[in-house]
Amino acid sequence: MDQLSPYEEEFYPDILRGLSTYFDSPFVLNIARTAQRFRRPDLAHALNRKQIACKTWLIEQLISAYGPSYGTIWVLGGWYGVLAALMYENPGISVSKFISIDVDEGCAPVAQSLNREQVADGTFETLTADMHTLDYASGTPDLVVNTSCEHIKSFTGWFESLPKGTRLALQSNDYFGEPDHVNCAASLDAFKAQAPMSEFAFAGELEQKNYTRFMLIGRR
């Protein structure tokens, strides 16, 4: 990335730190610090309004479906830990622990920076691993979240590796034009067919500018 002038370097961090003071928000301050430390272009994608809207939608529907209290949540394809940061920020939901799991080793330090207080108190951990290789039966997560279903090569194999009855919150989309999207779903019904749950607590779609996001909450 090109060298920034001191003025450019401080432009957005200054604004974000001002907002964090005004709103008294560790969440905004962590975004300011993380954006300054990690200049990964897709960090802006992870925090854009579409990504935030999809994750806020998940939190709202999860509370409606299964209430406000959770034990350990595994977030697969957890990317930069934005969902965990949003849940910790939300007074309407309590989670005893997050494990954010991503195959890309570059994600962990960014996710830890975005959830720094929870790293310090032991309620947020990262794991660099392929979700296809995890032992879901012995890990016994209270909830498994996968908002990266469109990225999963062996979706059926992964889904079948989950113990029956596992609580799930899954998202996918119909954004076929993105090269990394190897497992899009053309419709909500197609996504339901990919992930045949024994219990559907929620199934819905959220229109975005270039695609529709689908979500299923229920049990394997």
Ligand SMILES: C[S@@+](CC[C@H](N)C(=O)[O-])C[C@H]1O[C@@H](n2cnc3c(N)ncnc32)[C@H](O)[C@@H]1O
């Ligand atoms: C672009 S991001 C997330 C997009 C999604 N809309 C969201 O916000 O959750 C997809 C993430 O899935 C991760 N990923 C893809 N395949 C994976 C796998 N088999 N196991 C773990 N993580 C995986 C990628 O490394 C990437 O960080």
